[in-house]
Amino acid sequence: MSTHKAVVTVAVRAPLGLIDVPTVAPTGREVQVHVEWTASTPLDLHQNDGGLLVTHPQVLGDGIAGTITAAGADAKNLAVGDKVFGFAFRENKQKAYQDFATVPETTLGKIPAGFSMQEATTLPNNTVTIFHAVTKDLGLPLEWPRPSSASPHAETPILIWGGASSCGQYALQILSHWGYKNLLTTASKKHHDYLKSIGARHTFDYHDADVASQILKAAPHVPYVLDCIASQQGSLARIAEFAQAGTVVAALLPVIIRDATDDVAPEYSMDTQGVVKWADGVEARGVRTHFYEDDAFFKEHLQSTVVPELLATGVVKPNKQRIVEGATLLERAQEAMNLLRRKEASAERLVWRVSDLKL
Template sequence: MTTHKAVATVAIRGKLALIDAPTVAPTGRQVCVHVEWTASTPLDLHQNDGGLLVTHPQILGDGIAGTVVETGPDVKNLAVGDKVFGFAFKENMQKAYQEYATVSETSLGKLPSEFSLQEAITLPNNTVTVFHAVTKDLGLPLEWPRLPSHTNPHADTPILIWGGASSCGQYALQILHAWGYTNLLATASPRHHEYLRSLGARHTFDYRDVDVASKIQRAVDNNTRTGPAVPFVLDCIASQQGSLTQIAGVAQKGTRVAALLPVIVRDATDDVAPEYAMNVQAAVDWAEGVEARGVRTHFYEDDVFFREHLQSSVVPELLATGIVKPNKQRIVEGATLLERAQAAMDLLRRKDVSGERLVWRVSDLEL
């Protein structure tokens, strides 16, 4: 079996390492992708610095953009030479921080011709997260094909996106707006407010404002509406003190909260180890009758339609038709695969990123 270079986490809070990984020949509906670009995520930091869901050594990364170089015998929709992008995470052979990844064709979509791989790589993990969280954890509909907006029973229902400038927050605003949800609220630093309104936010709030909870409630006050002022909250940050405590000041009986796991009890820094929790309901003191759930995107394939179509057809069409636009990118430079991966990890740890994705080239080989 041939091998290729991969970047792995080898110890909690340790430096990343370059390892030799087996290049796995595809079987069934699998394809082998020459990985050209990836985008770092907070999960990469949680796994390296917190050991979350890790067995060392573990290759990192779940966002793949590159070129198909080999297909299994049962592949239906992809061919050698196709430019693809997608979200894969189950085994080392599927991970993104390596020169070649072998994944199911259902985890990939063809790149629309007018976009580059480094633009498209900002989509897959967080668009999947939005569809899964909104439908599974908030219980709101996202039909495909889309129905006319006037059929949406929650068209004017307030929905709060905490962390609107995050990658997931930006896609949540665009997707919900496109599906006819018009009463979207978002928190972010003020410098992002105008952009978030262009993505569909009706109201924007500074998450650092000590009075943010009451301002959110006043913005959606409607005497004709029954139930909680804000019935649905998507927390894209899931920080115990940085988001959940403030959301608890907004949530009332009947509010449903979906927070992207893990709950960050303590952030990682250069000198301090992180601390995580997995129970959103127990993370803070919620009002009676608030349902708080943790979003587990890795289970999105339990939905049969999502497993077969979300990445292969829905996400590429969202991009090609302009329903969603790629996140802004910061290209992380470095002389080698390992240097680029480590530089991106250090930027994540230092929180030196806002409103953009850390995107970097994986393989130096051009096909």
């Protein structure tokens, strides 16, 4: 079997490694992708520095943009030469930090005309996260195609904590498109104008000591909260200041008890209900995006049809990109990891070229 290069975790908090892995031929509805671009995510840091759900060596990355180089016999939507983007994660052969990934075709969509791979790779993992979190954890509908009638929750207050994050930006755009109009969000003040332009009705600076009272003044009861930060003290404890009986809080796991730094190891929890003191009747749920395929429609159509259509029609705009440079695949991956650890990207995605192969 032929092999190719892949970036892997070596040990907790160790520098990343580069190894040879098998180049797996696609079967059934699988396709093989020459991985040309990816966007790093906090999960990469959680896995490398915290060992979260990892058996070393673990190939990293779940956001893929590239070109189809082979297709299984039963593939029906994609063909060799298609430019694609998507979110895949289940096995090492599907991961993004390698020359070639072999993935189910349902985890990919064709990149619409007029968009670069660098732009497209900012979408898949976080748009999927929003659809899963909103429908599964908050219990709000996002029917496809979008209903022409007004949403029964059009004026229901929904708070996005961390609106300038990648997930926060996509949450505002997606919810706004589906007719949810009373969207509140927190972010640094410098991002407020942009967040209002993509759907936020009310914006709040999470640095303000009285942010909870500001939120309650705008909406005396907030029944739905999507926490895109999931920090014990940085977000959940602040949300607990205003959450009341009947509030559902969906936090993107893991909950960060202590952030990773160059000198300090991170600490995580998967217990959203127990990490802070909630008022009686508040339900705090942990969002686990990797289970989105439990929804049969999402499994077949979310990445292949819905996300490409939303991008093509301008419903969602790619996140701003910060291109991470480096002479090799390993150098670029390590630099992106370092930038994640140091929190040196704000309201932008760390995007970098993966394969050095010229096909």
